[in-house]
Amino acid sequence: MNPITDIAPQLFRGFGTTVTILIASAIFSYIMAFIAGLCRLSKNTFLRKFTGLYIEIFRGTSLIVQLFWLYYAIPILFDIDLPSNWIIGVIAIGLNYGAYLSEVVRGSILSIAPGQSEAATALNMSSFQRMRFVIFPQAIRMMMPEFGNYTIQMLKGTALVSLIGLRDVFYYGDIMRSTNLAHAPLIYVVVLIFYFILALPLIFLTRKAESIAKKGVAN
Amino acid sequence: MAEPIVRYQDVHKSFGDVEVLKGIDLDIFPAEKVAIIGPSGSGKTTIIRMLMTLEEPTSGDIIVDGTNLWKMEKNGRMTEANEKHLRSVRGDIGMVFQHFNLFPHMTILENCMTAPIRVKGEDKQEVEQRSIEMLERVGLGDKIHNYPSQLSGGQKQRVAMARALVMRPKIMLFDEVTSALDPELVGEVLEVIRDIAKNDDMAMVLVTHEMDFALDIADKVLFLDEGVIAEQGSASDVIEHSQNERLQEFLSRFRG
Incomplete structure (x- = not known):
């Protein structure tokens, strides 16, 4: 079995699913991260507690169980039709990583020195303006490396969607392995290389983000 | 005499169980230069931080240009000020901090321009020109695009x-404003303050340990001790004629 002519084309059939799931769940998790991260800093106690509950539940339980819950349990409990598996995968991964990333958002905002906010107050900025012009632009820089790290993890997490019937890179690798058991080592090596190649641009971007984050922040 | 631009009336401030300010009464007049001196922990900084709305007084009133800073009238009753009220009053007040607190993600020109444009809604070109002039005035005209x-x-x-x-x-x-600086850099900052004090007609309040400098430019000196204004008057009154023992002791530490 030739890794380039036999295995790679098969795996490549799942390439689109892996990449679209990654991009969609990354975007969804970023949105969740900012919403939940800011809610955690809100003055509203209910909002803070409620978001805290979301974060702890999704951080404290396993992604695969969450995925199965959405896929198997929710339709039975609430008697609803499932949206596509693709959407379920995106929601599960997005909610899970959104919970982790919201703590990154919250931590970065809190790490900006209080003097920054005070200087903005002394320039008569409103609380929104302080966030918009002073705190947030600095916090974003601090968040970027962690966002990069979690996005790489998310890429690897997407392999779980093969368990709810989505045909991603891992799914096609697994199918090949089941029909060519003797070639399992080679097939999985090519699968690993596939994920590594997908991760390379993310690794590069994370490095870049780290160097940007190093300058231009007061703390 | 003109109306005071700032008036503190029996202002108290506690942090937890510790009462830092125990009844401050103080008038600051337009264009007046006031120096606040006193031992560390006597509450000097807290006095001006309350005026900048960075700390809320525990009790008492601070009146700025006739308006109560921390209280506002609502349905005929005085209630705690909201952010809108604070913003409407503190617009005439500016502050310089011990640790500078410049915005590190902006060039120094952007540091100067952001608030006039975003907060006061002024014309960008006009603000840019004014900012450059101001940076030239403080001797940094060649650094406007630096971070x-x-x-x-x-x-x-x-x-x-x-x-x-x-x-x-x-x-x-x-x-x-000079406490966090290396000794050889203090002079250049004091020069700028001296220039502002001489040429601008705004009121200035300096919390400082630069005793000679404070006495030189101040119209009025306050000696703050254990949360009260223990002595106040012109620089020469306070320094030369005060009978206050704690003040004498405090000053002697600066004279070596």
């Missing part, structure tokens, strides 16, 4: 002063 991290402490503090001045405050607060 704060590229400047020395003294230069940072001069930018912080330019940034506050571009807002055209009627009252400028200086919170131990």
Whole structure:
């Protein structure tokens, strides 16, 4: 079995699913991260507690169980039709990583020195303006490396969607392995290389983000 | 005599169980230069931080230009001020901090321009010109596109002063602005303050440990001790004629 002519084309059939799931769940998790991260800093106690509950539940339980819950349990409990598996995968991964990333958002905002906010107050900025012009632009820089790290993890997490019937890179690798058991080592090596190649641009971007984050922040 | 631009009336401030200020009464007049001196922990900084709305008084009133800063009238009753009220009153007040607090993600020109444009809604070209003039005035005309991290402490503090001045405050607060500087950089910052004190007609309140400097430029000196204004008057009154023992002891530490 030739890794380039036999295995790679098969795996490549799942390439689109892996990449679209990654991009969609990354975007969804970023949105969740900012919403939940800011809610955690809100003055509203209910909002803070409620978001805290979301974060702890999704951080404290396993992604695969969450995925199965959405896929198997929710339709039975609430008697609803499932949206596509693709959407379920995106929601599960997005909610899970959104919970982790919201703590990154919250931590970065809190790490900006209080003097920054005070200087903005002394320039008569409103609380929104302080966030918009002073705190947030600095916090974003601090968040970027962690966002990069979690996005790489998310890429690897997407392999779980093969368990709810989505045909991603891992799914096609697994199918090949089941029909060519003797070639399992080679097939999985090519699968690993596939994920590594997908991760390379993310690794590069994370490095870049780290160097940007190093300058231009007061703390 | 003119009406005071700031009036403190029996202002108290506690942090937890510790009462830092125990009844401050103080008038600051337009264009008056006030120096606040006193031992560490006597509450000097807290006095001006309350005026900048960074700390809320525990009790008492601070009146700015006839308006109560921390209280507002609502349905005929006085209630705690909301942010809108605070913003409407503190617009005439500017502050320079011990640790500069420049915005590190902006060039020094952007540091100066952001608030006049975003907060006061002024014309960008006009603000840019004014900011450049102000940065030239503090001797940093050649650094306007640099970032704060590229400047020395003294230069940072001069930018912080330019940034506050571009807002055209009627009252400028200086919170131990030379305390975080290396000794050889103190002079350049004091020169700028001296220049502002001489040429601008805003009121200035300086919390400082630079005793000789304070006495030189101040119209009025306050000696704060254990949360009360223990002595106040012109520089010469306070320094030369005061009978206050704690003040004498405090001053003697600066004379060696």
